[in-house]
Amino acid sequence: MATRGEIIDNKYEIFREIGRGGMSVVYLAMDKRLNKQWAVKEIRKLANDAKNTVVIQSLLAEANLMKRLDHPALPRIVDIIDNGKTIYVVMDYIEGESLDKILKVNGAQSQEVVIDWAKQLCAALLYLHSQNPPIIYRDMKPANIMLKPEGGLKLIDFGIAREYKIQNTSDTVNLGTKGYAAPEQFGKMGQTDARTDIYGLGVTLYHLVTGQDPCEPPYEILPIRQWNPALSSGLEAIIQKCTQINPDDRYQSCDELMYALEHYAKMDNVYRKAQKKKLASFVATASITVTSLVLGVLFNVMSVNENKKNYTKMISISTSTNYTEKVNVYCEAIKLYPYRTEAYIKLLDAYSDNGTFNEEQSKQIMSYYNDAFSVNNESEYDKTGLDVAKLNYELGITYFYLYDEEKSSMKARTLKAEPFFAHIVENAPNTYENKALANSYYSICEFYKEYVANNRNTKEPNKETYVNLLNSLKVCIDDIDQYDYPDILYIKLTVYEAITDLLHNQRRSLCVTGIEYKQLETFITEVYSRAEKIVVTQEKSNNKKSYILEHKKEYLDDIENVYLKEGQE
Template identity: 50%
Template sequence: MAHIGSVIDGKYEILKLIGRGGMSKVYLAMDKRLNKQWAVKEIEKRARDKNNEVIIQSAIAEANMIKRLDHPSLPRIVDIIDDIKVIYVIMDYIEGEPLNKIIEEYGAQPQEVVIEWAKQLCEVLEYLHTSKPSIIYRDMKPANIMLKPDGNLKLIDFGIAREYKEQNLADTVSLGTKGYAAPEQFGGKGQTDPRTDIYCLGVTLYHLVTGHNPSEPPYELYPIRQWNPQLSGGLEKIIQKCTQLNPEDRFQSCAELLYALDHYEEADDLYREKQKAKLRNFSFVTGAAVLFLSLGIFGQAMAAHTNNTDYENTIQLAEKSSSPSGKIDYYLTAIDIKPLEDAAYLGLIDAFKLDANFTVEEEKQLKTKMNPHLRELRKTAEYSNLAFEIGKAYWYYYDYGRTEQNDNQITRITSSIQWFEDAVAYVPEGMKYLDMAKIYRDIGKFNRDITLHIVEASDKGEYQPYWENIKELLAIVDENPDESEIVMLELYKLAMYSMESYARKFKSDGVEESDIRSVYEAVKQSTQEVAVTTDRTEEIKEEVIGRFGTTEKAIDNAYRN
């Protein structure tokens, strides 16, 4: 049995208990070989669930089910260890917060954000449903959805998922969470199928957008506008259709539901009324158009002028503010005035970095302003540069998971990937930062994926391109005399860590000894030359210098004949 400080299979050191259920315990563990955190799920072999079935078989089935899946919104399983009394399942440790905790703390979530989440969940459910054989998740609820630091969702806990069998008339047991579960999940009411997950997703959206828990009184799903009249009638109709008692009356697939979510405004009563009004008033509008054209143009011009003036004045107030909090408040106000302009976002990011920390709370502020407009922002010419700057803020300053004992560099690097991917995907022609964005992205992907490649023995060939990216990023930073001390030192730290950890792998992938020693000496000299001005950069510099000896020894050992 695991306990704090114990080591599983000689590799996974148990750090703390992070979850407990009727069927298992979940621990946070550190892989001593790879210096990477994993979640370790411990299941007792003699444990029995309330249906008196031996649960170890379902736990192994769950692990094997996930192991063959490959989707960014699903956790990865990398190891299954059969001990004498327990089974250990080693899987991704997912950093973030479950959506039920977010609702408890912040209440109902903004409609636009919930719709974006719904689309992500539709996509992962569609992936499960179209797998061969089809997988029915059956336990969609906010507690089983993790919001990661990068804003994406992960679906967790496959404890009651099942493979769909066409010949089955009904499920053998009743499984699910009351309040969220579809009627057919209660024994004898038919077999669960993809429409079961659509019901559960509809109830989950109801909870997220209203803040009212369906597992608590009044135990009834009212139209969402009864709780908040400002919500969309189109979204209300979608949720009502998802949660019909008869599966035949629901959306028949997640693809169909996703289409409805993409066009939810068109199902809105107000939208339809506007369309009818346009047809009724067409003749009148045509006749009056000439008369009011000049007045309309004048009014629009004045409104735009006022809007521009307010925006520019607020930006100026932010720039002149002497306190970081004052700057942040002004930039947030400016974003409300013109949410598709990049200047206020860029100023906000710079304000966040003033204390050399990009906090989780600041991340929430940024995403609350940005997410509702993200699709439109991506259509602007300036978005790529904005995504690039946000990516760098995550890479160098993000403080999620940082403690006195734990440096969160890998967390920062992997959290930045999506932003550098956007910077590359939406870049206009000829932008000078394109190559740098690709390097940041690829280094992030390497650090995200290399552990799994090692476990699967598929890492050969991954190290040479990673090494070239490290060298190229070092060269770019060293060529910029105005680069900040924290950027230089964080990069030197990454280079030292990589040489120390992967010297043997670099050699096996063809990196010459002279090449790695040249980089080592250059980084060593550059580190010593950095003039530090803050306590944090002084700590980083001392940490890098403290690694000189172990890094050189790792190189010596790797290239010893």
Template identity: 40%
Template structure:
């Protein structure tokens, strides 16, 4: 591969991102859409090609904010080419070298995020076992979010298999059962997480800790007794003595960190003003006001100086009709092939996939998912940072709404924030009986032209949803 070479008529090689024993990775630019991706090159002659293709199959089926996505797959006579998320940032080995050991507060936040990702992977059918969790496979991206990369050793967990066929993992982080003494399962990943936390907390590689000294090292590094006990519960050599699954570990961590959950609420204004990420908006029933809420939030955020993009990830045609109205009103600034700009907002009408839309220079992306009526929309909602679900606007539809809610299963459902367009106490009481995180918000009559009262109401609403979302992530 040469710098400047163009593959598949659209991917221009910008530079090398790295090379391992079985694959090369390049930074490429999609010259059609003007955005950047990581391109993994797999030789068809590699003795490991079957394992590498299994990695591709696993990633294609996953949808979680911490995990990389596969956007494209093609090949030639010699190689397979996998186009994946390019995640700019620093891996945690580099962070350790530059900044030293990580504080307990940051470690607890990252542990929540990693356990959530592991719970998602282990909850698949069959479960996905990552098997190589370590600092070099964790990246802090340019938004400050932790991302898990390199699924080259991940495997589907099959019942009835007494031991792994080969040892896979990294010394110091790998669980004892990965050395051929047993079978990798969910507890294997929890052991690796524990050893990763030991390294990050102490700055000392697990291979150099010595027998029986982890507790002392954690204490000397200023780790609290409670969090130290939690880490030791992850790193038990015998799988039966460890936390048995990510959910159990999450509950234990919640008990340790419960008092820290209130920190964000004392800084709502600051944190809301700092928010950068993706907001997903949907409803269970059509006509509940998802597009109106998208426009209201988008307009408010753009007026507040945020570079905002609205993506219509449904086939309602509302954005195209809005485009014509804004053109008639003289508000339309720019028209492009698949987008238009008006009122400091970039709109993408009728998109079936948002993975190739550039995030360069963008502060906030708002997804208008419309009616939540298929798995694709559910996956996209799960990937967002703030997940909003609108309740029906009339009380006689509440029973249908609640019945629909009971049938939806999602790994991130506890993060969903439900929005009720009502100020009626009785309506809110009816919904509150069955729903967590209910927020009331009166949708503006015209979301494109706010009154001052509507602007203040939207500001309050945005701060409130940021507060709830941050409490879930911390």
């Protein structure tokens, strides 16, 4: 086993063990050159051990399969190291909690949250199934799904995924987790295909929305409203169709399932009864137009289905696609469905992956956002929806950390970010996982807006204002560690510089309003400590770090002197 501090392949320093199972151990490690955290899976080779050989073959097959894939919901494999005695697979370190742990702690999840997760998982499966040949995941279950801090999902454990072979009539190995696995994974019903994953997703949604483990009594997938009558009959119908015994009776593709998920409310009994009533009235008064109406509806439905498929394909393009093409495709997707949020978030990801977010890019995305999500269009979207909250959070974070116009000042970035965090604070439901984080960022933005950028403001900040600011700044410097922008080290230094400058400028007000010297000194010292630990080689980053540390003694002395003068140290 690897030990703390051990260096693997002269690159990866082992921090601690974060998981183990079977014959493998997973560690958290730091890339010494990139200053980035990775997960490292270790398995030792054992001579004359048939089971060990099978596990190693499975691990290598999983790693080689994953190396070809590039999707935000799938972990990346970045390195495979074989030193003769041990194999190490280096992959993305995924922060967050698995959905099975969330179920154990919190029980059944809200219907709206589960629908959002279902769409994310469906998009990931669609990407896998669109490979040539298609890749069948075969092990969908809450334990294999990680919820990241920002709300996105990641599928993990591709140990039993396989490529679909057209000539095969059945799988050679029966694998999967009983309770979640489709019947064809254990019987003689033929080879697993895309419909197998649809079954597993259906069972997973059942578990998430009801809290009932399919591996426990009554060992069957009952209609979800038998557990909770308040749940949607539309969602119930979707889950029932996903989990049919015969694959031919399920949704035949993730495209079909995605369309159903996006229209689950229209499958509700109440909605259907209302529509039937309207239709009956219409037929009675305008029967002469029935033929043309039916044809029109038919063509419209065909067009809508085609648009849905195109949209899903657009937002599922490989992240290895060049930047310009990605931006163009995501913009076209936004034009196709301006009230859907996925393409906006993909566009923001493209900007951040490219390492820039300037005024031109800001104008590009905001032209679409303002057209769709203005006050005048509130009838077209749900401003309290989780998808809208997630979009506003991503916009706020992008402006807060990446906006690089107007000399990249913290003031400029916070003023740009403030409206998006404000929208979350005012409208997002309490079930939105990042609402508390958004509130902290909003507090920082509001402080800059009221007391830094507003020269005409005569209102003075009080102790409560500063306590809230310090708490929010602490959340900010902790939260930034999860981001992996191309120039994240420079961004961190920029934030540290802004914080130390702000607290230095506000030192007298902090003192006279009653903020204790020890509290302020401890926090600003921590910020300096974080800056000192960052290892950089680029001139721009070096200059930024030098500026921060050159002012350290001056700023700390100035703060101490103010408190001494006021007699409050």
